[in-house]
Amino acid sequence: MPTVTMIGGGQLARMTHQAAIALGQRLRVLAERPDEPAAQVSPDVVLGSHTELADLRKAAIGSHALTFDHEHVPTEHLAALVTEGVNVQPPPSALVYAQDKLAMRTKLAELGLPVPAFAAVHGADDAVRFGAEHGWPIVLKAIRGGYDGRGVWMPADADAARTIAAEQLGRGVRLLAEVRVPLRRELSAMVARSPFGQAATWPVVQTVQRNGQCAVVIAPAPDLPEELAAAAETMALHLARELGVVGAMAVELFETHDGELLVNELAMRPHNSGHWGMDGARTGQFEQHLRAVLDYPLGDTSPLAPVTVMANILGAAETPAMSMDERLHHLFARMPDAKVHLYGKGERPDRKIGHVNVLGDEVAVVREKAERAAHWMSHAVWTDGWDPHK
Numbered sequence: 001m002p003t004v005t006m007i008g009g010g011q012l013a014r015m016t017h018q019a020a021i022a023l024g025q026r027l028r029v030l031a032e033r034p035d036e037p038a039a040q041v042s043p044d045v046v047l048g049s050h051t052e053l054a055d056l057r058k059a060a061i062g063s064h065a066l067t068f069d070h071e072h073v074p075t076e077h078l079a080a081l082v083t084e085g086v087n088v089q090p091p092p093s094a095l096v097y098a099q100d101k102l103a104m105r106t107k108l109a110e111l112g113l114p115v116p117a118f119a120a121v122h123g124a125d126d127a128v129r130f131g132a133e134h135g136w137p138i139v140l141k142a143i144r145g146g147y148d149g150r151g152v153w154m155p156a157d158a159d160a161a162r163t164i165a166a167e168q169l170g171r172g173v174r175l176l177a178e179v180r181v182p183l184r185r186e187l188s189a190m191v192a193r194s195p196f197g198q199a200a201t202w203p204v205v206q207t208v209q210r211n212g213q214c215a216v217v218i219a220p221a222p223d224l225p226e227e228l229a230a231a232a233e234t235m236a237l238h239l240a241r242e243l244g245v246v247g248a249m250a251v252e253l254f255e256t257h258d259g260e261l262l263v264n265e266l267a268m269r270p271h272n273s274g275h276w277g278m279d280g281a282r283t284g285q286f287e288q289h290l291r292a293v294l295d296y297p298l299g300d301t302s303p304l305a306p307v308t309v310m311a312n313i314l315g316a317a318e319t320p321a322m323s324m325d326e327r328l329h330h331l332f333a334r335m336p337d338a339k340v341h342l343y344g345k346g347e348r349p350d351r352k353i354g355h356v357n358v359l360g361d362e363v364a365v366v367r368e369k370a371e372r373a374a375h376w377m378s379h380a381v382w383t384d385g386w387d388p389h390k
């Protein structure tokens, strides 16, 4: 049975390992430290850095496919691995559109797909000019290396834009500017594609961000008109084929107040907006990603309930006195149907340390329950005042 190498030892690799076990495969991870979420559980850990070609080579030896839990590997290193015969999936020619937000915006615009107006920012003046032309506030983004909203700024005026641009450019961060889209909500269209060319989508979901990071996912997106859902899925399939994507891909979308869809960004790996499918779909994203990178036929993505809600467990501002283990006992006592996934990470403010999936029939009920469960796991406080000892 094959070995797959995943670059990065975070929770996405940890959950991919979980899927690999069921398929009789081995997931080797390249991790920086032995205490990273996936390094804790995989018997096949290469310690090293994703920015060192020698470490990437070491992780690739004898493995059937090399894939990613994040997009931060230098594209030139991946090109070198491909030249040396490593089966890099997604290939760097596709992955670059998930690594480089300017390349992605430019490519999508070329393909005629809807994106927010954007421009490269070479100097602070470019940011100011963009705001003057399109109106304030604008969005400034790091072209590479951002995640969970780190690397996104929303200056309200020319002075703020000048300060941010000068500071970031001075640090060597490349920037782009884009219009701030008036959002009705955010959606994610996920797809997986194999080298053979088979592709399968999951239902389009709604993502709720707090402080620029994903907090809640509702699957499927409530009250999404059928034609918009179909358009989003078609766009994801079209992009996966056009870019030559292999593995899972999330197309993060903005839905405007006029019911228009704009592409925010692409992720070519398992994605937070797909965690619901671990319990809520016949085939979840981690198994599907493995099937895709190894060119197996893909699995059925049908939902298992009318609604699944995923709520992230985020580290609290102050770590509760009650242990995580005790919190879990209480949660299980109260909600036998809640499915909990913990990543083996230390609790730090706003850090993603786990998630809860709840399945059901009614969006409002299921969402309230999932968020209540996740809040309990983060804070050891029931938002409805429930006391287990009364």
Ligand SMILES: Nc1ncnc2c1ncn2[C@@H]1O[C@H](COP(=O)(O)OP(=O)(O)OP(=O)(O)O)[C@@H](O)[C@H]1O
Residues within 6 Å of the ligand: 116, 139, 141, 146, 147, 148, 149, 150, 151, 152, 178, 179, 180, 181, 182, 183, 186, 209, 212, 213, 214, 252, 264, 265
């Ligand atoms: N042009 C925009 N208009 C309005 N809101 C935006 C815009 N760009 C980003 N945002 C908000 O900021 C969030 C983070 O932006 P983006 O997805 O580009 O950054 P990221 O840090 O790469 O994200 P991720 O958390 O997915 O890794 C978006 O989900 C959205 O809520």
Ligand SMILES: [Mg+2]
Residues within 6 Å of the ligand: 252, 264, 265
């Ligand atoms: Mg994003």
